[in-house]
Amino acid sequence: MNPAAPAQTAAPAAPAASSGAPARPGPRRVRTEVPGPRSRELGERRSEYVSAAVSPAFPVFIASADDSVLTDVDGNEFIDFGSGIGVTTLGHGNAGATAAAVDQIDRFTHTLFGVTPYEGYVEVSRRLALATPGDFPKKSMLGSTGAEAIENAIKIARAHTRRNGIAVVDHAYHGRTNLTLGLNFKATPYAIGAGPRPGEIYRTANSYPFHDGLNGSDAARRAIAYLEKTAGAENLACLVIEPIQGEGGVILPAEGFLPALQEWCRAHGIVVIADEIQTGLGRTGRMFASEHFGFVPDLVATAKAIASGIPLSAVTGRAEIMDSMSPGGLSGTFSGNPVACAAALSVLDQLEAPGTLERAAEVGDRIGTGLRALQARYPVIGDVRGLGALHGIELVTPAGDPDPSAYRALSRLALERGLILLPGGSDGHVLRMLPAITVSDALIDEALAILGEALEVHAGS
Ligand SMILES: Cc1ncc(COP(=O)(O)O)c(C=O)c1O
Known part of the structure; x- marks a missing residue:
């Protein structure tokens, strides 16, 4: 656990601003110029x-x-x-996650699940199957970072559909690996100078009510029409989308946008991948942001909060899709590390606790x-x-x-x-x-x- 923070300085509270802006109640926290x-x-x-x-x-x-x-x-x-x-x-x-991680460190820190498995990995997968949206059999693969989860979700969707195309939306952010930087909206600073970006990625407009003023069904119609023209539905393996874009500017789609995209994807055999890496695991007041929008993705990518700061990520989704790659096709040396799994189980317990x-x-x-x-x-x-x-x-x-x-x-x-x-x-x-x-x-x-x-x-x- 972290050592206690040094005592706060007892300097006086800041004066109220002349306009009537709220007075700052606490002590001044900064004692040197910044940076010190x-x-x-x-x-x-x-x-x-x-x-x-x-x-x-x-x-x-x-x-x-x-x-x-x-x-x-x-x-x-x-x-x-x-x-x-x-x-x-x-x-x-966080005391619970820290205690669980320390206990696991005392027992063992690594074996590699793909060599000699351990219970924590299976239990995290079971808990994610229960916690993610959708009432159908689910399986998981665990990784270490968010970008790794997105890359794996796409691999799985391509193996399942035997198609190549990936649909993404404007203002998206999905990571900084070679494939994910092709998915991102912004070229600078992530992709400029890093060589050719991967192909078969089709970008369409997101729903951005503050700017486009469109309701969810009109925004979905616009996005779908563009994808049908530029990609062809039959060429798309998956749609990758954040239910609320974080890096893109906390963009909440208009009501109905995500379910309309989901319906179109289902009708055309396109795997729906929700990137809940930033929004998932309690941040928005529900376990997953998808739940606010009636959005039931086929696969959900999680990372970030899942193990309270110890690197862990996951792809969780429909069992028949998750089984599409050959045995040995997924995972890596540190994927689903046992210390991270132990912390994640505590995080899931805490998130599921009443209140x-x-x-x-x-x-x-x-x-x-x-x-x-x-x-x-x-x-x-x-x-x-x-x-x-x-x-x-x-x-x-x-x-x-x-x-x-x-x-x-x-x-x-x-x-x-x-x-x-x-x-x-x-x-x-x-x-x-x-x-x-x-x-x-x-x-x-x-x-x-x-x-x-x-x-x-x-x-x-
Ligand atoms: C929505 C989203 N997807 C993917 C990522 C990439 O995760 P990581 O940095 O762990 O690779 C991030 C990171 O900020 C993110 O916010």
Whole structure:
């Protein structure tokens, strides 16, 4: 478990902004300039030894973490509204997952399930079969990363259908391996300079109500018509889609969009793959975001939150599809590591315990209410959207265009005040919030007050 964070500094609360923005209730968390001297020193060493392509969004080096607060090497605290991009959904240093992992480390750390199997892998697969949407026999394969899960889901869908085509939608993000960077909407920074991207990938419009104003069935008609023309339904092995796009800017599709795509895929034998890597496992107030939309995919890819920070991913879905590859065709050395499986079983227990998902929904209500109050005051907030502990605000210029400079300014101002806010959106103009679902009301209010201060400073600049 994480060591306790150093005591908070007892400096006075920030003064209320003159506009009436909410006063920040908590103590000042940041005691040095940001980054502080030790982080700057480590940053220089990073530049010397770590590839420039591995570039942290925030220049602060973390020394410890406790539930929803990170403490850096200079003793500064940051309320973590990023959770390592949606990984520590049950909080940093989650006691149950840590205890389960430590117990497993004491017994054995690795054998490779494909050589000499162990129970944890089978039990995680059984629990995922029960937890994922759809009342049909399911099987899983476990991996280590999200991109690996997506790659495997596509392999399985191609083997099942004996077709090659992959359909994806605008603003999608599915990873940084060679196949997944062909699925992503954004070329920069993921794919530029990395050579040819894989073929047989067909991209169509997503449902993006803030921009297209379409209802779900019209948005689905548009997407399907384009795929029928450019790919041909009979050429498609699968559709890969995030029920709510995270990296793309917390984009919630219009009601009916996902079920209409699902129906069209079923009619044409196209495997529906839901990428629930960011949205899954309790983040949105349901176990899977698909459940909010009446969406029942054939295969579900999970990763991130599943083992509370220990690398683990999974593809779970219809048993007859999951059995399509030959024996030995799936897996890798570290796939479904036993320590990660032990942590995952604790995570699943905690998520299924009474009250956990309800708390995620409450977190979302509190954040959404706070963000809408800020939207009424600051025109730079064009749209507020989200479910549970996944929220985004789309930042716009007075002309209504995407405003990435506003994200950069606000995230910097928030960081200096002790709050981590992630970027999102294909133009980098969406401010994304992925707190732990264990975050307290007091910390939510403090984070909203910090954001209010940042917006006030930005509005006056
Ligand atoms: C929706 C989605 N899919 C796939 C991935 C890739 O996962 P990983 O970084 O574990 O490969 C991510 C990571 O951010 C994601 O958000």
